Every structure is written in structure tokens, then in C-alpha cells.
Amino acid sequence: MENIIRIAVQKSGRLSEDSLSLIKECGIKFYNGTGKLKSTSTNFPIEFLFLRDDDIPGYVADGVADLGIVGENELVEKNKEVLVLKKLGFSKCRLSLAIPKGEEYPGLEYFEGKNIATSYPKILGDYLKANKIQAEIHEISGSVEIAPSIGLAEGICDIVSSGSTLMMNGLKEVEEIFRSEAALISHPNMSVAKKAIVDKLLFRMNAVQKGKSSKYVLLNAPNDSLEKIVSLIPGMRSPTILPLAQNGWSSVHSVLSEDQFWENIEELRAAGAEGILVVPIEKMIL
Ligand code: PRT
Numbered sequence: 537m538e539n540i541i542r543i544a545v546q547k548s549g550r551l552s553e554d555s556l557s558l559i560k561e562c563g564i565k566f567y568n569g570t571g572k573l574k575s576t577s578t579n580f581p582i583e584f585l586f587l588r589d590d591d592i593p594g595y596v597a598d599g600v601a602d603l604g605i606v607g608e609n610e611l612v613e614k615n616k617e618v619l620v621l622k623k624l625g626f627s628k629c630r631l632s633l634a635i636p637k638g639e640e641y642p643g644l645e646y647f648e649g650k651n652i653a654t655s656y657p658k659i660l661g662d663y664l665k666a667n668k669i670q671a672e673i674h675e676i677s678g679s680v681e682i683a684p685s686i687g688l689a690e691g692i693c694d695i696v697s698s699g700s701t702l703m704m705n706g707l708k709e710v711e712e713i714f715r716s717e718a719a720l721i722s723h724p725n726m727s728v729a730k731k732a733i734v735d736k737l738l739f740r741m742n743a744v745q746k747g748k749s750s751k752y753v754l755l756n757a758p759n760d761s762l763e764k765i766v767s768l769i770p771g772m773r774s775p776t777i778l779p780l781a782q783n784g785w786s787s788v789h790s791v792l793s794e795d796q797f798w799e800n801i802e803e804l805r806a807a808g809a810e811g812i813l814v815v816p817i818e819k820m821i822l
């Protein structure tokens with residue numbers, strides 16, 4: 537079908553919720569009943585396939601799905617021919633090497649001749665090769681972190697987020713080998729009609745992402761410090777300045793990144809700004 541695109545998203549797991557809320561924030565409506573494997577939007581030409589994340593790169597490479605949302609770790613590991621259209625900023629994690637807590641770690645040479653358990657044999661293999669370390673890779677599909685304690689391997693290479701799983705299993709992180717976040721991927725050769733739909737979706741996703749990282753700031757300021765305040769919150773084109781009912785005061789409205797706001801807050805207050813409101817932005821189109 538040419539006038540509809542198909543996107544593969546994780547059925548249930550760490551990527552699912554953020555993937556679906558991003559799509560909803562793009563104004564795309566769909567029914568996501570439990571146990572459903574397929575769904576079609578009621579107001580945008582897109583169909584959803586709910587899959588295991590491991591299968592997403594392959595489905596997109598084969599063209600069964602036109603788009604997919606998957607972790608970069610899975611993407612690089614599966615090594616399929618797809619394009620990365622956009623990094624999505626959620627499901628951030630790292631792939632790291634870890635060893636038993638009590639072991640001395642002299643550096644990567646620790647792993648020379650050792651056994652390493654992982655679910656990421658390709659990424660680990662490439663890393664060891666690039667660093668000229670000869671080690672045995674023991675591929676297992678889950679519960680990697682128990683491998684050292686049951687004598688299956690001397691070290692592991694696994695996804696780490698907070699680090700608490702490693703700690704609970706008496707392990708310590710010694711090398712970070714890969715950083716990952718969720719990415720929007722596409723089939724490498726899409727028809728012009730499908731590309732046009734994907735462009736529409738990307739336009740919306742960009743607006744949502746820009747909105748999230750920006751804030752709408754309103755504040756009151758004495759007129760004699762307006763110049764200073766405007767320089768601290770320059771906004772998209774320039775701030776809006778409205779007179780207050782009280783003589784000598786104005787209300788200044790601007791849009792800026794949250795980081796920029798916090799960096800300048802003391803200077804804003806020192807310049808006489810008061811009644812400062814910071815409001816979230818849902819979508820932002822420049
Ligand atoms: O069923 P399906 O195959 O679809 O899901 P899955 O079980 O393979 O994957 P899932 O849902 O666990 O993770 C999906 C993606 O989320 C991963 O491919 C990563 O890109 C990303 N991600 C982000 C994580 C984590 N954070 C994470 N903490 N994936 C896994 N973990 C696991 C890790 O394997 C380890 O067991 O959480 C543990 C470590 O967490 P901390 O916080 O204790 O360090």
C-alpha cells in the first residue's frame with residue numbers, strides 16, 4: 537500500500553511507553569488494546585506493528601515495516617540495512633563491561649584470554665577486536681549478570697542504566713563500550729508517496745521535541761531594566777513586552793531553553809525581574 541506507512545514499535549518493554557506517547561503527542565490517534573499486534577490510526581495514514589524489539593531492525597530492513605523505533609544497541613547489534621532518521625532522546629543506557637567487585641582491574645588487558653558473557657556478541661566482538669583483546673565471547677540471551685557468580689564467565693558485557701543490577705549481583709562497571717538511546721529508523725528505499733508521509737511525521741516529531749526542551753517564560757520587570765532583561769532572555773525572534781497597569785513596569789514574555797533559563801535566573805532577579813512564570817510548551821514550530 538502506497539498511501540499509508542507502517543511503523544514497528546516495541547509491544548511491551550522499556551521502549552513501548554515513550555514510543556507511543558511520542559506518537560500521541562504528534563496528534564496521531566490510534567487504539568492500542570492489550571494483546572493487539574496491529575492497529576491503524578484513525579486520523580493519520582499510519583499503521584502500527586507491535587513487536588519484540590529484537591525483530592524491529594529486521595522488519596524495517598525487509599520492508600515489512602517502513603519505520604521502526606528501537607534502541608541503538610539493538611540496531612547496531614542486529615547490523616541490518618536501515619537508515620537512522622532521528623535520535624529520540626529516551627531509553628538512554630550504556631553497554632558496559634563489568635567484573636566481580638573484589639577483582640583488581642588493571643585495564644582492558646584484564647579480559648585477555650577470559651570468558652565474557654553477553655547478549656551483544658557483535659558490538660562486544662567489534663570492540664575487543666578494535667582494542668586487540670583476545671577473549672572468549674559467551675552469548676546468552678538473558679540474566680547475563682548472574683554469569684560470573686555461577687561460573688559461566690569471568691566478566692559480562694550488558695546494558696547498564698542506574699547500575700543497581702550490577703551492584704546487586706556483586707559486579708562493578710569497568711568500561712563503557714557503547715552509548716544508546718531510542719532511534720527512529722526507516723527502510724532505505726521508500727517510495728516518494730511514503731517519504732512524503734514520513735516527512736509529515738518527522739515535522740511533527742521535531743515540533744514536539746523542540747517544545748519539550750523549551751519553556752515559555754513570563755515575568756514582570758521595571759522599565760529601566762528592560763534592556764538588560766531582554767538580553768538575558770532573547771527568545772525566538774525577540775521577547776514580547778507589554779505595559780503593566782502599574783506605571784513604570786512591563787510584562788516580558790519569551791521562549792528559551794530550560795538550561796538557558798536556569799543559567800540566567802540570578803541575573804534576571806538581580807536586574808529586578810519578579811513574578812516569574814515558567815510554562816511548558818507542547819509544540820514549537822520555528
Ligand atoms: O521483549 P523485548 O525483546 O521486546 O524486550 P527486551 O526485554 O529485549 O528489552 P527491554 O524492554 O528490557 O529494553 C528495551 C531497550 O531499552 C533496550 O534495548 C535498551 O535500548 C533500552 N534500555 C534502557 C534498557 C535499559 N535502559 C535497562 N536498564 N534495556 C535493558 N535494561 C536492563 C539491563 O539489561 C539490565 O538487566 O536493566 C538492567 C540494568 O538496569 P540498572 O538500572 O539496574 O542499571
Ligand code: ZN
Pocket residue numbers: 588589590
Ligand atoms: Zn529484546
